[in-house]
Every structure is written in C-alpha cells, then in structure tokens.
Amino acid sequence: MAVISETIKDMKGYKLHIVKTEKFKTNTIVWKMKTPLTSENVTKRALLPYVLQSSSKAYPSTSKLRSYLDELYGANLYVDVSKKGEYQVLSFSLEIANEKFLSDPEPLLKKGMELIAEILVNPLAENEAFDRETVEKEKRTLKQRIQAVYDDKMRYSNFRLVQEMCKGEPYALHVNGEIDDIPALNEQNLYEYYKQAFTEDELDLFIIGDVNEDEVQSIAEGLLQFEERTPKSLEAVKADNVEEKTVKDKEDIKQGKLNIGYRTNILYGDQDYYALQVFNGIFGGFSHSKLFLNVREKNSLAYYVASRLESHKGLMMVMSGIEFNNFDLAVKIIREQMEAMKAGDFTEQEIEQTKAVIENQMLETLDTARGMVEVLYHNVVSEQKVSLDDWLNGMSKTTKEEIVEVAKKVQLDTIYFLTGLGADK
Template sequence: MGDISEKITEMQGYKLHVIETDKYKTNTIVWRMKAPLTKKDVTKRALLPQVLQSSSANYPTTTKLRSYLDDLYGATLYVDLSKKGEYHVISFLIEIANEKFLTDPTPLLEKGFELLAEILLHPNASGNAFDRETVEKEKRTQKQRIQSVYDDKMRYSNVRLIEEMCKGEPYALQVHGDAAEVEAITPDSLYEYYQKALAEDEMNLYVIGDVKEAEVKAFAEELLKFETRTPKQAEDLRVSQKSDVNEVKEQQDVKQGKLNIGYRTNISYGGPDYFTLQVFNGIFGGFAHSKLFINVREKASLAYYAASRLESHKGLLMVMSGIDNKNYDQAVKIIREQMEAMRKGDFTEEEIEQTKAVIKNQILETIDTSRGLLELLYHNVIAKTNIGIETWLSEMQKATREDIIAVGNKINLDTIYFLTGTEAGQ
C-alpha cells in the first residue's frame, strides 16, 4: 500500500492529480467537476454530462464515438453523477489499455487525453447551442432515470427519507434533478449552463496507472486549459436539532414496508471523530456481524434486511430496513434500542476488533480498483482535507471503547420514514 502516492499540481483552472502505480492493468483518466447543489441548476447539471458523452464535434453520433473507443483497444468512457454533502459532482471516466502491453506503438495515453479534451471542449454544438436531436434524446433518458427511482421502492424510500429530513437544505435535491423541469431545458439554455460550469466549477483531473508524471503533465498542459477561478463553495449549514422526531408515513401499493430512519451524526469527513464514527457504524449496522443485522433481522425476525450507512460529507447516518407493515412499532422500537445499546457501550472488545478488521479489508478491496482509489482520494477535495490511506487506517485503529461511546452520544435521531402498503388497514 505504500506505493500509492498522489502528486498534485496546480494547472490552468484545475488541479492535476497523478498516481503512478503498476497495480492496475489499465490507465484511468477521471475528470471531476463540482459545484454547490442548487434547485435552479440541478436538473440542467444532471443532463449536461449525458449530452457531452453522447457525441462530439468530431464524432457527431453516439455510434461514431463508441466505434472510436473500440479502435482504442476497447477503451471505455462513462459519466457519473453524485451528491457529496451540499455538492453536485460530475465525473467523466476514461479507462484505456496500458500501451506497454501492446505490440503496435499507439500512444494510447495521449489519445485518452485527446478524447477527454474532445468531449469537454469540442461538443456537438453550433452557434452556442447543443445539437437538438442529442438534447431531446438525452432528456427522454433523464426522465426515465428520475422515474426509475420511484419504481425501485428501496431507493425511493431512501430518497424520501432524505427529502423529509433535509427539507430546505440543498442535500434534499435529487441527483438527477426534477422530472418537472426536464422539459423546459433547451439546446441553448443547456449550452449556456455548460459554459458557466466550465468557468466556475472546481475541477480536478486524476490520472491513475503505470504513467510518468512529466508526460501526463505535458499532455494536460497542451490539451486542457481553462480560465482560472475561485470556485463557489457551498454554504456551511448549521442544522439546528429538532426537538421532536419527525415521523412520516406514506402509503403505496407495496407488499413489503420500507422503514428508513435518519440520524444526524454531527460529525463530518476528516473531523476528529470521523474515524471512530466508521467503527461505530460498523458495530451498529454496517456489516453482517452488526447489531441491526443480528438483533432486528435474525433474533427478532422483524426485518427482511436491516443495515445502516453513513453520508460522511453531510453528517448523516441512515438505517434502511424492509419489514411487514404490521411490525412497524416493534421494528422502530428495536432499532432505537440498538442505538441506545451503542451509547451505553453494550458491545465487546471482540466486536470492536472484528469491525476494524472488516473496515480495513473493505478499504484494501476498494483500492484494488482505480475507481475505488479515486473515490477515497476525492473525499479530500470535498472536505478540504489531506488524509492519505495510511492515515485513514491508523486513525481508525486507534478508536477505543470510550471514543465509540462518545460518538454515539453525539448522534441525534431526526426522522423516521415509513413506506407502507395499503392492505394492513393502516
């Protein structure tokens, strides 16, 4: 693990991160753009990367662009959208074979850079408007993406919990935007937003693989130049603690009830309690050996599934479970009891050690892929920290029973959301 060192250079309008490693078979180029989540822009922003990756000036149809990728020894290009705290993050990812392993001398890394520059800077557009047909096609897909959340009740109940819990906060916005706002986007308005994003976003370029920093820098310098900027920061929200727990029940035609519970941890990524919080969550609900899994699912047979996860940049801990509608009160009670048990220190040294071992394995597995490594490193951009993987692991190992109990006592129950079926007469 010692071979992972990140070299960061300030380029024109963005930061370049080079990770030289021969650990992976391919070289990965990832472009990330982040901006504060806003209701005004979220839907346009979600559409933008889809339009950019669909075609470009030199490859004006999706077929032509994909066929060019095949010519590059099956390179892959894909885009991704995520919410991290109050930020909306766009990613473009290109994975390309390492040219060292090829018999012909194609300069693949350079071609990967050229492709990224093509997608970002030479879109399929004319006269300050994107190609109309492309925009309309991607708008239809975007509506389907937003709809698919409603069709998947597990995802839907998680989205609804966040909407209820974070009302009035940017984090309540959905990552793919609002279905009602898709139609109004035009090729011109999207192009205008594209120019704004390239001028204002905080931008980072990651190159991970068997590469030489000097060569990467030369390609980046030549092909990717942007205006210098001071990126907009999200407002630092201080959310006041609710005096009452917000309880929301919603009825739909579902066979299995979805019970999602949201806590505020009051701890965010990189803060002094952050690594202990990871251990806390692991014992509470993060893994198969944790309290929620054993007590709610196995011993009480109350849930089809029960687990918890953290949103580290927003300071949330969310419990997700699937239950029979009639078991609502009992399930809420037993989940709350598990949190209480954590606060009282009702866990063993063995559970602490087991959890640390599982977290360590998880991190090592994560960095087995270049994408996983990138995710871990990018936390530092969001949180303005500089935590390496070694630090991550050593700090987490230091968490003591007292630390874990102290973290539990900072966590507040905020919202209980229940998606229930109609048949139980509730």
C-alpha cells in the first residue's frame, strides 16, 4: 500500500492535488504560487498575500472577513511567504471543520473553497488599485515583520550567515524583502504586480481530507480558472570553488550564536540525495548525531547544536548557541566531526539507526495535513515525480560508501559568529 495517494489533475492555469484521507477531523485547502526570487519583486511579493487575506469584495473589512471565518466554525485562514531554493513561494491555507463531526450538518468544504477563491480572485480593489488604507496598514506590519528578524538572535544569525555565504545569489535575499523598498509600494503598483503574479506564477491547489475527488474537481473548476502559462524555472547553479571564510559580528547579547554553512551541491531529486539525508542524520540532524554527542554531551558547550539541509539550494546549515570564548573549541570539534564523516568513521549501526529515525520523521510528517502538502510540494519545486514510497525505499538502500562519497562533496563555505560586545577579538 502506498504511504500516501495523491491525485494530480491539470486545471486551467494550475494543478489540483487531492489527497483523500479519513484521518483528520478537518479538511485543508492550500493554494501555492511560486516564481524565482528577484530583488526587484521580493518585497512586493512579501506584501501581497497579507493584503489579499485582509479583505475582499464580498467581505470588505478584516472584521467582516474574520467574522465570516468564525461562522464557518473557526475556519483557520493564514498566509505565508517562504523560500524554496531560489524561488519565493506564497501560500494561502484554510483549514475547516469536517461537518460530519459537528451537530450542525451544514456542508463546509465548498464554502471554504469559495472563500479561498474569493480572497484570490475578488480582492477589494477598483480602477486597477487595491484599497489604499489596507495597503498602508499592511506596509506598516510588513516593516515590523522584517524588523522582528533582528530581535530574534537565533533567526538573525542564520539570516546573516546566508547573507554572507550567498552574497550575489538571489538566495541571499530575505524572504520578507527590504525595509527600504516599502515606501515606494502603493495600491497601484501592488495591484499591477498582483495581476502579473497570477499570469506568470506556477500555481498549485492542494486539498487534503475526507473528500470526494470529482466533487472537489468540479468545485475548483467553477471557482478558479486562469490563463495557461509556462512557469519560469531556474537552472540549478552549483558553486565550484568554495573559499572558506569566517565572519564575526558583535552585538549586545549574552550567548554567542554560531552558524556554519556548507555547500552540499546536491539537490532534491539527485541520485545521491538520499545518501545526503542519511549523511546529515549521522552528522547533526538528531539527538543521536555526532554534533549532539560531541558538542553537547561530551563537552557541555551547548544546549542546542544541529544541522539541517536546504534541499533545493544544496546547502547544509549548522547552528548552535555557545559561550563567546568557546568559539575556537566549538569550531574545532565541529570540524573534527566533518572529518570523521569524510573518513567513514561511523558504524553500520549508526547508519541503521539514522535510517530508522529518518523514516519515522517522514511518516510522522504525513500525520499532519500541512506536513503532507510540504512533502508533496518538493516535487513541484524540483520538477520531479518522486513518490513517497520511492523516497523511503531509496533512502533505506543507501550504503556506507555512498554516504562517504557525499561527505567528500560537502564543502565548508562560511563560519558566522554573532558574539558579544565584551568578547575578545
């Protein structure tokens, strides 16, 4: 039996993905829009979903729209802007109760789909412009959202690492854009961009729940139709000659944040992608990994230390919080763990243990509707058709030799340290 069964249908201008499952008490609708990250559009694009979710023609104020959501048994509407490799992805999600668990039999899925469509295609706008007041309010909130990165030092140090490491690459852009771009945005140019995005973006609609496929398809057909398009796609650019560098910033903080970026040069869908997953798991992905054991358990240097992959850009990031004066020691220990990986200094048991935990993690992700959408969307971003069964199977077959080969490809790019004002050097 397949771990998940996804039906994909070609619709006008977008793809409809349906996952029929009885395990949830709600149905989930997710609309995704994707296009390459550019410095020209990044901030506009970060603003757009927030303007769209605040009102529509039929619900011309936030309180009217939100009251209607409350009426639909607290349907949960949220938007999100994220980076997948060098694409900027907008997501509009609506999770709505399945009426079979309510004493009130009013059918809710159709209403939920109608509301998502209303927000997407029927915004509060006239004469080719959004409502001015809404745009101004959301510009103010976007500014605070961008600033918030500086206030969370764990996020900030990761952001600084990416900025230094990927200088000159689109990936260095912050997903929420730049504060300096905000003043120039207005109800006209944002509306113009809205039309452009709906003409050019790659569009996908996901419906997860105890639904009838034909019914969902016919509702979607009635609500959402766009011009056909060939979405812009990026050629993967691989970094060849990586020159290692160290960057330090000083801030008034109590704990040093150490972030290290590596180039893996392996992308989702590549032959050795599965081996990369296992490699990351042995090296730093879990609480049985080398980083956790050596940096935390053996040397008591940190509370958190972990590595994670950026699967569509070919990066691996290590993050940890340490005392300022433990910088040299922590970096030395992390380097030693990487050397051990390259030298094949890990056992069959570590490999098996890691595979079991990765499989567990993947299956657990599929226990949430949101997790399912994220997993399935990897195929959209990478233009692949990897089924979850192939994924799990491919991962489980990885050999030690393949993991060592992957380890040899991994190159340290940038060591970033956010240190305190009083720290040495």
